Amino acid sequence: MRAAEPAGDLEVAGLFGRWATEPVIALAVSGGADSLALMSLAHRWRQSLDTGPRLVVLSVDHGLRPEAATEVAAVGTAAAKLGLAFQALRGTGSAPTSDIEAAARDLRYGLLFAAARAEGATVLMTAHHADDQAETLLLRMARGSGVYGLAAMAAESRREEMRIARPLLGLRRVDLAAVVAASGLTPVSDPHNEDSRFARARLRRVMPALAGEGLDTPTLVATAARFRRAASALDDYADRLLQSAKVDVTGAVRLEVARLAAEPEETRLRVLARILRAVGGAIYGPRLDSLVELASAMTSGVGTVPARTLAGVTIERRKGELRFQREAGRAGLPEIHVAGAFEGVWDGRFIVRIVAAEARLRLAPLGDAGRRSLGACLEDGLPRAMEASPALFQDDRLIAAPILGFQAAPEHNIRAEMRSIVPLRLLDRRRIDDL
Template identity: 35%
Template sequence: MSEVTPKQAMLKHFVATAFAYDKPDQLAVAVSGGGDSMALLHLMAEWAEEEKIRLWAVTVNHGLRPEAAQEARFVSEVAQQLQVKHTTLTWSGWSGQGNLQDAARRARYRLMADWAKAQGINTIALAHTADDQAETFFMRLARASGIDGLTGMQRRRVSDGITWVRPLLMQERFELRQYLRDLRQPWIDDPSNDNEAFDRIKARRAMEELSTLGIDIHVVGRVMDHLGQVRSALDFATHDHALDCVSEDRGDLILNRRRFAEGAPEINRRLVAHALRWIASADYGPRGMKLQEFLSAMMRGRDATLHGVRLLGAKRAFD
C-alpha cells in the first residue's frame, strides 16, 4: 500500500498515543484471528518496527471449537509475515458448568498474564472497540451495575502485574474491517458471534433495535464519559473522607466510626469497598448485598468477615 489514507493515519495515531507516556521495551498483542485483533496486530507491528520495540503476538486456544487450532495457525502465519513472534496458549479447564464466556475470559487473561510474566513482558494490548464498550454497558445495565460498572472498560488497567492497554477503544468495528480490506488482509469470524445464547450477542442485537430511537454507539459512549466524570468526583470525595476517618497501623486499617457515619452512603460504600480490596490485594472490591451487610455490621460495632478480611467491631475496622 503506497499511500496512507486519513483513516489509516488516525488508527496509527491512536496506537502511538496509547503508549506515548509509558513505552515498554517489549510488549504483546492478543490476537484471536478476528477482525478487531487482526487490525490491531497490523497496527502494532508497524508501530513497533518504527519504535524499535520487540513485539509478540499471543493467541489463546480455548479448545471449545474444532476450528480453533486452525485459527491459531492462521494468526501464526500472519504474524510471521509481519516478522512478529507468535505463541499459542491452550486452555483445557472448562468443566461444563456455569457461564462459559465468563470462564473462558477469566482463563484467557490468566493464561496470558502467566505467559507474559514468564517472558519478562509487562504490557499486553487488547483489541476491544467502541462496539465492545457499548455492548458491555448494556450487559452491565442488565445486571443493575453501579457507576463503576457502567463506565465500562478502561483504556489502561493494571491487573495481576500486567498493564492491559486498549488502543482501539474509541474505534468502531466497521472501521477496523475497512482498514483490513484496504490491506487485503483476511480475518476469521468467530461463529459464536452469532450465538444468541450469549449475553454479549443479545446486547448487540438489542443495540440494533435501540438505534431506531437514536441510541447508538456514539450516544452510549458519551453517557459512559459522563459517568466516568461522576466516578472521578466520587473517588475524589471518597479519598477526602478516608483521610478524615481512616488511619493505618501495621497493615490494619483503623476506622473512626463517628466520623465515618458523617459520610454520604455512596461515599461510605466506596470507601469500604476500596479498603477491602486494598487489604486483600484483590483486583476488585466486593459488591451488592454482601457489602451492604458488612457495612451494617460496621455501623453496629459487630464482627464480620468479607473478601478474606476480618472486621473487629469493638476495636478495629479491618484486620
C-alpha cells in the first residue's frame, strides 16, 4: 500500500492502462476530494496517450441537499477547465425517509448507467479507494456476510451490462487529497460523511481505534484480497458443477440433486445463488441465510420435496433433480407496449428484437392460456417457465411466441427474435453487494 505522494509521482498508466482500448469512459464525480482526484488523474492519463478513450464526467444531484445543485455545477466548471465533456444528472421524486444510503446509491447508479449508455460508454469509473475498501469489509463483517461479501470490492465488476471500474483501490484517501491539492481544485464536503445516521460515517469514527489494535487499512485490504482469492476458487468449482446443469429455451434450469449434494456446503450455496439470480432475472442473488435454508431442504433426505419460492424462482425436487423456473410473483412480469420496433432485454433473461408494422402490440409473458394453446411446442418443458417466457400479443390475442417456435403469421408483417440469456447469466460470477 503506497503512502501519500506528490501528485506527479503517481503512475497513471498503471492505474488506468487496462481500460486504454475503451471508446468512451464515464467518470462518476461528486465534487468530493476522491472523485475530483479521479477526474484529474484520468485526464492526465488520457493526455499521455496519442489515442484513447473519450472521457465524460457525470455528476448526480440526489435531491437530498439544497446545496447539491451548486456542487454539481462546480464539477461542471472543473471538467470544462480540463476540456472534458460533462453532464449534470438530477433525481426526481420525493426524498427517501428510510434507508437513505441504499436509496441514494440506487438512484445514483440508475442515473449514471443511463447517462453512460447514452454517451456510448460501457465503463463507468468510480473513485473508491483503499480506505473505502477497508470500511466495506468491516461493514459486511457487521452484517454477517459470507465469503463473497467479505471479498469487498473488485477492481472491476458488472451491473446492468455496465462495467464498473475502480482504478484507485490501491491508493489511500490521503493520496487522493494530495492529487486534488496539487491540481488546484477545491473539493466540497458532504455532511452525510459526518452524519451519525449512516453506518459508514459511524464506522469512520472508530477506525483509528481499530487501527491501534492492528485492524488498519492495509491489513483490512489484504484480508479482503484473500477473501477474493477464496471466492474465485469457489467460483471455479461452481463453474464445473454448472456445466452439468440443463438449461432449456425458456430459461428453466435442471440440476441433479446428487451432484449438488456431493459438493462442499460453500460450493452448494454459490451454485444455488448463481442459478437463482440467472433464472430470476435479478441483479442480485438472495440473502445468505435464505440460501442456507434452501440448500438444506433441497439436498437432504430422499424423494420429492414440495416446491418453494425464493428470489422470484420456483424450486422443486422431483425424480432426482432440482428444477428452477421463473415465477411471476406479486409484482408480475414486465409488459411493454411496442410501436414499430423494440430491442432490449426483457425481464433480465431474454434478448428481444422486434420489427413490426402493427402499432398496437404488447410484449408480455405467455401466461397460462398461451402455454395451453402451445403445449405441444416444447417437449418436456416446465409449465411455469413456459408461462414466464416472452410473447407478443395484439390486445389479448397471441401473435407470436418465438421461444416456443410459434412465429407471427405473414399477414402481420412482424419479425420477432427472442433468445434466452440464462445460460450466459449462469456463467456470471458477479457477487452480491458489489457496488
